[in-house]
Amino acid sequence: MTSAHPPADLRQRFIDDYLLYLMARASHVVSDEFHEQLRRRRISVPVWRVLASLVGSPGETVTGLAEVCLLQQPTMTKLLDRMVRDGLVKRTQDSRDRRVVRVGLTPRGDAVVEELIALARRHEAEVLARHPEAEALAIKNLLRAILRRHAKPRRSATNGG
Amino acid sequence: MTSAHPPADLRQRFIDDYLLYLMARASHVVSDEFHEQLRRRRISVPVWRVLASLVGSPGETVTGLAEVCLLQQPTMTKLLDRMVRDGLVKRTQDSRDRRVVRVGLTPRGDAVVEELIALARRHEAEVLARHPEAEALAIKNLLRAILRRHAKPRRSATNGG
DNA sequence: GTGATGAAATTGCCTTTTCATGTAACCTGT
DNA sequence: ACAGGTTACATGAAAAGGCAATTTCATCAC
Numbered sequence: 001m002t003s004a005h006p007p008a009d010l011r012q013r014f015i016d017d018y019l020l021y022l023m024a025r026a027s028h029v030v031s032d033e034f035h036e037q038l039r040r041r042r043i044s045v046p047v048w049r050v051l052a053s054l055v056g057s058p059g060e061t062v063t064g065l066a067e068v069c070l071l072q073q074p075t076m077t078k079l080l081d082r083m084v085r086d087g088l089v090k091r092t093q094d095s096r097d098r099r100v101v102r103v104g105l106t107p108r109g110d111a112v113v114e115e116l117i118a119l120a121r122r123h124e125a126e127v128l129a130r131h132p133e134a135e136a137l138a139i140k141n142l143l144r145a146i147l148r149r150h151a152k153p154r155r156s157a158t159n160g161g
Numbered sequence: 162m163t164s165a166h167p168p169a170d171l172r173q174r175f176i177d178d179y180l181l182y183l184m185a186r187a188s189h190v191v192s193d194e195f196h197e198q199l200r201r202r203r204i205s206v207p208v209w210r211v212l213a214s215l216v217g218s219p220g221e222t223v224t225g226l227a228e229v230c231l232l233q234q235p236t237m238t239k240l241l242d243r244m245v246r247d248g249l250v251k252r253t254q255d256s257r258d259r260r261v262v263r264v265g266l267t268p269r270g271d272a273v274v275e276e277l278i279a280l281a282r283r284h285e286a287e288v289l290a291r292h293p294e295a296e297a298l299a300i301k302n303l304l305r306a307i308l309r310r311h312a313k314p315r316r317s318a319t320n321g322g
Numbered sequence: 323g324t325g326a327t328g329a330a331a332t333t334g335c336c337t338t339t340t341c342a343t344g345t346a347a348c349c350t351g352t
Numbered sequence: 353a354c355a356g357g358t359t360a361c362a363t364g365a366a367a368a369g370g371c372a373a374t375t376t377c378a379t380c381a382c
Contacts, residue, residue, distance in 0.1 A: 013216060017301065027187075056174035131306065146292055147186060147187055
C-alpha cells in the first residue's frame, strides 16, 4: 500500500484534493461572476458561448460550434434554432457540401457580442489582478498546454475540409 | 485606444486567449475522460458529485451539497429524490433544526462511491503524469488559492452553525 | 452507375434543470 | 407570546438537455 489515510474526522474531503474537482470548481466560481452579468442581460451561457465563438471565426459549422461550446450536437441545433428565432445568428448552406450548415452572426448578434466581449475583457482583467500568482501568461499557457495534449485533429471553420 | 487588433483573418479567436474559456475547456476535456467511465456504469455526473462530496463529510445539508456540487438547490432536492429512490443516499432530519435535512450514504452508496473513488484516483494520476509541467502541487495550489479568494463563509457540514 | 459506408444536421421522446413560488421552521425585538 | 424577517427545503410549470433514431448528402469500391 502506498499510504494509510488519517482517520476520517481529521481527513479533509476527497474532493478537496481532487484535481478534476478543483478545476471544475475554480472554473465555476470565476465564471459565475461573469455569468451574473449575462443574467442581467437575459443572455444564457450557451448563447454567449456561441456568440463568442463566432467572433474571430465566422462560418463555423454546427458540429464545430458544438465542440467549441462544449455541447452535444443536437443541443447545438436546438440552441441555434432559438438564436435564429431571436435574430442573433443566421444559418447558410455550405456551397461545396450541402450537408454542412455554416453559422454567422447577424448585425444584431454582432452588436450584442461586441458589448459582451468588452465586459468579458474587463472582467478577465479583474480576475487576473485579483490573483497575481496566476499571472496571465503562466496560467493561460498551462491550460493551453493541457488543451493541446487533448486536441483532436479538427477541420478548420473556414473550409469544409 | 489601447491597441489595434490585427486583421480578422490573422487574429485568433477571442476565446482562444480568454481565461474563463480556457478554464472551462480544460476542465471539460479532462473531466470527460472520467465521465466516460461513469457513463459505462450508468452513473450521472451529478450523482457522482454528490457521492464524492459525502465521502469525507457525512451529514451534509441539501443546500450545502448544492453549493459543493455546483448545482442549484431545487436541482439538488430532485437529484436526491432520485438517489434515495435508487438506494444510494438517505435523508434524515436534523435534531436541532427541523428545517434541515442531513444527507448520508447508504451501504450501497458507500460501496458504489468506494469503487468510483478508486477509479478517480487512478485517472487523476494518469492526468498528472501526462502533464508534467502541471505538477500536482503547483496546479492544485494555484486552483486552491483561487478558490480560497472566492470562498464565502459557509457553515460546516457537521454542525448546524 | 449501383450499393455500401460514413458524415452532418435534424427530429422526437424522455429526463433533467431552471425559475419562481410555496411551506414550514427558526430568530429577533417588543 | 407574536409579528416580521429570514433560512431550509420542496414543488410545479416551462425550458433546456441527452440519447437514439432518421434524413440527406458525399465518398469509395466495384
